[in-house]
Amino acid sequence: MSEPGQSATEQPTKKRNVADLQEGADVADDSMNSARKVAKIHPFFSKPSASSSAFQWLKPALGPKRTCLHGIHLDPPARPNVALFDLDGTMIQWQKNSGKGADALKWAWWRQCVPTKLKALHQDGYAIVVISNQALKTAALENWKKKIPLIANALPDVPFRLFAACAKDGYRKPMPGMWYELERIFKEHHVDIDKKTTFFVGDAAGRAHDFASTDRKWAMNIGIPFHTPEEYFLALPKAPYKLPGFHVSSLPKTTDLLCPPTAEIVPALSRPELVLLTGFPCLGKSSFYCRHFAPAGYVHVNQDTLGTRPKCLKAAEEALKAGKSCVIDNTNRDAPTRKLYIDLAKKVGVTARCFLFEGSMDLAWHNNLYRAYNQPSSKTRRDVIPYLAFISFRDNYEEPQTSEGFSEVIKLNWVFEGDEEARQRWSMWLQIDGK
Template sequence: MSTPVFPIFDKAGAASTESSFRWITPALGPKRSCLHGINHQPKPSPKVAAFDLDGCLIQGTFPKKGTPPKFEWWRPVVPQKLKQAHEEGYSIVIITNQALRTQALINDWKKKIPLIANALSDVPFRLFAATEKDGYRKPIPGMWYELERIFAQDNVRIDLSASFFVGDAAGRPNDHSSTDRKLALNIGIPFHTPEEYFLGLPGASYTLPGFHVSSLPSDLTRIEPPEPPLLPAPSSPEVVIFVGLPALGKSSFFRTHFDPAGYVHVNQDTLKTRDKCVKATEQALKDGRSVVVDNTNRDRATRKHYVILAKKHGVPIRYCSTFQMTGVVRNMTTPFTLPRCIYFAGSVELAWHNNLYRAFNLPPALAATEPKRDLLPYSAFTGFRADFEEPSVEEGFAEVRKVNFIFEGDQEARRRWSMWLQIDGK
């Protein structure tokens, strides 16, 4: 017997009875990208049974324009199992990604949900749907954070050990992705595939592709070489040029090490153009102040502007130990009209991960104090990689120091940074 199809119209073409489901407006998030709705009046419970939608509760389909919405259960046992979980005291929550490109497609998709609710008339549930590639998109736990926030309004704290998530994007050989399993790992709750939860079948092998911070080496030295000290003894103004991918901690490094010493911060994110950055650097030198050029400075041609500027203004550099420049070891007391370069090392994958973290997954307390960072496009990272020329003293630098990315933050910040973060891919 085939699985029943549930249309939103009866055979005579009349609209079905009014659904117990309602969408809550406005949608959630700064861009209203997370749809939120409830069936009946679901009560918060410390125990949450969370489910993906397509390929888990219902058969995955793409709505066709102009056709009445309909759905099929993934398997006939699904509504019975949902009712059982509700009767066992679980809050039933649906958490789904919906990559629908137009508002018309979103509106058509939304019409299907009341139909599902009608078929679950005795099961209160809550639904979240991520419609954009942002912090709500699984496996980033934005929808789960909203659930925690809503439950907290009723003084209910979710018991992670007593909750679980069921989804078909589990990283198995034929799965379209692994984002459901990654979401469960990010949250810290048990995970089941639909076959395991609804049919009682054994688990299958899986892989989790993509970047994870556990792949990073754990024995990196923060600054190479560690000597001489990063900041020279007080002397005449200097120019320091940062080089590196976005999101590898350049601005944080400036705030920690150079800002307290009074260095001027020149940054193209703020000034918008390279010409303005060059002019701001020159003005700082005229004012007798040291300056850090905090841009990606990906190639020699870009960095040359600041090398010429430093030489033009006769900026001396003094060191508290010897260093090597173009093969000649010079004494620490010798002045030079050369800038310094600090190269922030790290892969595109790490930088993109940090980009997602700071845009979408900062702890609330940290987000309230940090400058707001929008997500940079992936092309900003691949473009850097395509044009990058590693800096060297032969360009006219007094020295090139390397800074390796090592995460700095409290336990909660590290927990969130260590999650699987992606808005694309498997």
Template sequence: MGDLLPSSSSKKRILSDSELEGVRKVAKVHPFFTKSQATSGVETGDFQWLSPLGSNGSCLHGVNLNPKSSSKVAIFDLDGTLIKSEFHNKPVDGKPGWEWWKLNIPSKLAELHTSGYALVIVTNQAIKPAAMNLWRQKIPQIAAALNLPFRIFAAAAKDEYRKPMPGMWNELDRIFNEHGTKIEKEFSFFVGDAAGRHYKGKRSDFSSTDRKWAHNVGLNFFTPEEYFLGQLVHTNFELPGFHVSSIPELPLITPTSSPLLPTPLKQEVVLFVGYPCLGKTSFYRGHFQIQGYEHINQDSLKTRDRCIKALQSALKGARSCVIDNTNRDVSTRAHYINVANAHKVPIRCILFVGSCELAWHNNLYRAYNLPLTVAARELLPYMAFTSFRDNYEEPQSDEGFAEIKKVNWVFKGSEEEKRYWSMWLQIDGK
């Protein structure tokens, strides 16, 4: 099977041998890194683990021989793609055990290297320390058997580097850019076994993260069977889990029969309800802060008692305010309703509509997948979302609200920010 390139349409096609030869002649290949250009720690002829990448060092990074930078990149998953997955990271006779997935793997990779491709491995390896130590010993053995220059990235935690998140691609792209090479995605591809395939009478794929990763990055994708064995493209696959394309297009605020803020302005309390990461604080800043509404938030004040005292102080001072908490159930909301009633100030509810999956996706985006121009936020624990979901009671007028409005999720940001937000971010099953 020769080079594989996407056509100008959304469908992929396999080029003929004559077309492939033309592509090889046109594609520009950056020369091999010299020792002075290579990342610190590289020694010609040896596999070397380099300094881990990321603020927490969670992305392991290594090179074999003196890997080149090229406009064409062939990227491979490891377990179940280049080597058999049944060995996992268990020792065999006290040593790391592994076998090539198929015997033609080394020759196929050698063909790619000869054709000017940079060889890269990207793999998820968030495993226990003992298994990780064994796995790290295995890679030099694979490198020695292959005897080809390659670069490897391994996501050792469940963060921005773990597929399907594009962190490992971003590091690869950065490294190549630093050496004057722009990766041409139309001439590059990714091969992985986590493709979401379904079979009749046969075990289906355990995951779809490899196919999702290729989709996020914008690379042509193939399964090991398609690339190494020349099998027909498997079309019966599914990409489970949340994707932003499932969000219905709705107006930002409903109902529209009344204004968001009273006209003329009068003292009131506005109580927000909704999952974390559905834009409550941004909504406050965009609509209420500019009108002088005080912001009461438990993340800042730390306890509910302090929030209640802040509300009492605001109402005594004839100020309007917004209670910007999740306020998930009737009993929680009653604390603020009772204070408003005691001061004879009307209280309205604004419900931020969105699923647990959407809120978690926004959390991952804000912490892990923002463009470099946007400051990241701290990741909230998954329990913060499941706790809200399991204890949520939808607000009702008879709780004492003068009005209930709904705010539907509408992404706000640049086109680049929206592209990052629109990627597959959630690990299968969560």
């Protein structure tokens, strides 16, 4: 047997008998053992077989689109103390999902001490949970699913629960969807997870040689301690790391919504006006209308609702001719688009004002993920807007000017509005791709 820290693939190929195998090993038929050497990939078996595994995939998968696989080995208990582990590169050696047939099922422990450590954790009163990203093509995902019972066979005394995010959505780390499912399941067993004693081990930690930092970000989102496999299994010192990508902590600190602060949102008018909103999607334009303009009786004109720009122009003209003010709640990204509404205002004989919602593409995309996947359950979640929509706005954007025909252009700074739970969720690392 290798020393802790030595890979199973580094073991010399030699014959072994049952006594040489670790406790709970999956042993091949005696007739096979007498004629074969033990496979180099893993000392627990020489011929992959999951027919007698105690692991089972639960159906249906979790989530509105069934994108989170959920499985259990044996009868995993719900306990306040939870030991969470990434799979590839943490519990088992990472390998590119390639190969066919039996080759696709090969695996090895990350280090030989891993199963011993997992068993000790279970005996010490921890619930063992595996948290994995597996956004694979169908064939590769099916092979991966077949490999999990083989790993479970090598842990005959360690019950565990497994979640696998199979799409780029709210379940994919560092998005916290899998954690929410775990909390929900444990609550059904009348168990609240203790975040002070719970921890997560993962290899995507933002170190110089890591492919990503999503595991560390996931633990930070949840608010639990994080360890790399080297730190946890081998007791090596902590390594420096960096967390790339956008985080709301980088936003300028401001409490002023308007620029200038003295600007009026809804002035005391004796006749109707046209208000045009512009800015990236997901910067709060519709919420701003509902909060300020709807109570004042402004008609809402929105292309997502009406379908086409000509219909928006027609609705705006009808409102203005009826003596009602209206708000054009679209992105209105360039001068030619805005000119259509300015010309309409001139035609009807009303003034046109513009509200510019300032905020970066990174902030807008972050808000998009928050609205679609991470708002509190009490809020209505929206469909995620494709990334292409943000790129299109960025590449075609022209900042509005009063010279276009607006009586004034008022800028709005992004200020989060919501209760403490909403703020905590919005303040997380939110990404479904990237490092």
